[in-house]
Amino acid sequence: MSLVNKSIYAILGILSIQPSTGYDIKRYSDKVLSGFWNENFGHIYPTLKKMIESGLIENVPGEVEDRKIKYAITEKGKGELKKWLSEEIQTPAVRSELMLKLLFGNDMSKEATIDMLSKQKDIHEENLIKYLTMQQELTCEGSQITAKRSVYYNAILRKGIINSAANIEWCEETIESLKKLKG
Amino acid sequence: MSLVNKSIYAILGILSIQPSTGYDIKRYSDKVLSGFWNENFGHIYPTLKKMIESGLIENVPGEVEDRKIKYAITEKGKGELKKWLSEEIQTPAVRSELMLKLLFGNDMSKEATIDMLSKQKDIHEENLIKYLTMQQELTCEGSQITAKRSVYYNAILRKGIINSAANIEWCEETIESLKKLKG
DNA sequence: GGTTTCATGTAACATGTTACATGATTCT
DNA sequence: AGAATCATGTAACATGTTACATGAAACC
Numbered sequence A, B: 001m002s003l004v005n006k007s008i009y010a011i012l013g014i015l016s017i018q019p020s021t022g023y024d025i026k027r028y029s030d031k032v033l034s035g036f037w038n039e040n041f042g043h044i045y046p047t048l049k050k051m052i053e054s055g056l057i058e059n060v061p062g063e064v065e066d067r068k069i070k071y072a073i074t075e076k077g078k079g080e081l082k083k084w085l086s087e088e089i090q091t092p093a094v095r096s097e098l099m100l101k102l103l104f105g106n107d108m109s110k111e112a113t114i115d116m117l118s119k120q121k122d123i124h125e126e127n128l129i130k131y132l133t134m135q136q137e138l139t140c141e142g143s144q145i146t147a148k149r150s151v152y153y154n155a156i157l158r159k160g161i162i163n164s165a166a167n168i169e170w171c172e173e174t175i176e177s178l179k180k181l182k183g
Numbered sequence C: 001g002g003t004t005t006c007a008t009g010t011a012a013c014a015t016g017t018t019a020c021a022t023g024a025t026t027c028t
Numbered sequence D: 001a002g003a004a005t006c007a008t009g010t011a012a013c014a015t016g017t018t019a020c021a022t023g024a025a026a027c028c
Helices: A007-017 A022-031 A041-053 A075-086 A097-103 A110-139 A147-180 B007-017 B022-031 B041-053 B075-086 B097-103 B110-140 B147-180
Strands: A057-059 A070-073 B057-059 B070-073
Touching: A007 A022, A007 A041, A007 A057, A007 A070, A007 A075, A007 B097, A022 A041, A041 A057, A041 A070, A070 A075, A097 A110, A097 B007, A097 B147, A110 A147, A147 B097, A147 B147, B007 B022, B007 B041, B007 B057, B007 B070, B007 B075, B022 B041, B041 B057, B041 B070, B070 B075, B097 B110, B110 B147
Parallel strands: none
Antiparallel strands: A057 A070, B057 B070
16 A cells, blocks of 8 residues: 555645644645645645655654644655656546536436536536635635735635636536427 | 446446447547547456446447447446436545646756746647647537537636636736746 | 534545557558 | 567455544534
8 A cells, every 4th residue: 555645745845834743734635726626635744744754844843732743844744845846747538527427418318417507507606606605714814814815815716716607608508408309 | 446436427427328349438538538548458458348247338239249248328327327417426535746846846947947937838738639620520510519518618628728728827827927037 | 512623544435547469460 | 580469367466445443533
């Protein structure tokens, strides 16, 4: 079992912002990275252990208070993060269940297909609102994010907004084209 | 090892169009499903075996000529396909390396970030052309796709087109916003 | 006092990719 | 004749999720 790759960079990145516990990392990916990156405990804790072993992170001394275990990025970890950042991004393999179902939509009733697309549209509309809200939170209060980072974070939110809008548009036009179909 | 789920529905769907060999299935996902769904041999062949065992597909009699093994969907398989089509789509977990790198873009030079985004833009531009070409091929010659299915297939291509365009737009605006940044 | 959230962790499972092995056929 | 494509398959690896177990602290 490797249980490493990909997650280690997310963890290194989060720890480069500030020292955190495993729980903090999970919370960060659920809230800040919501919709772009996900982590789960079954991955986080074993990965943290391996990263300690390889010297990419370390326990924060004096902070091992109650039952929390706080980690910080080391110089070696910072180097590893920078190295990864400069590497080419490999395009991920896509497996869209929606597209698959639509392609075999012949075997589905028109109504069921429209219903499926409506549900997708609802999801994207919810997401759009979520990203717009996050964007407002970013611009209003200074929050914990530094000004420089906020430019990057705003770009990420814009990506969510643009993609959600595109998906909504597509759902609508596809529903319309199906309604025009006879049978 | 299960080596089943998800792939079985792609296979059932493809076989519902016409009987095919494992190789045909791979080719179909590379060409027709390109960008929406991917399959690999390490998955296809073991899955086909399991599907034979569970009676979802069968060998096409008399067609086991040379070294090709052709499979066809059974009535049970058709039922399974329809059942899956009516099930709710679960939203897939997202892990976007690009977004992760952008979020930690603080640790990257501005130029490197812009370069990264340019490369992404190029990829999406290539994809856009690919989808537009596929759309033209669909409308010009009748190809092998039936008229009814072509409506669904066109919707899929439209999805690729709209998404590619949205991504290009986002790359451009993000590059611009970074260029305006000092430092 | 009970529920929710915080907090850490493991084991089993699910899923998917890559590398390798083999050999026929077709194209140049 | 040699290279590319067709064709099938396995084993090892890589990766990721879910369910379970445990218990403290905070909230209501």
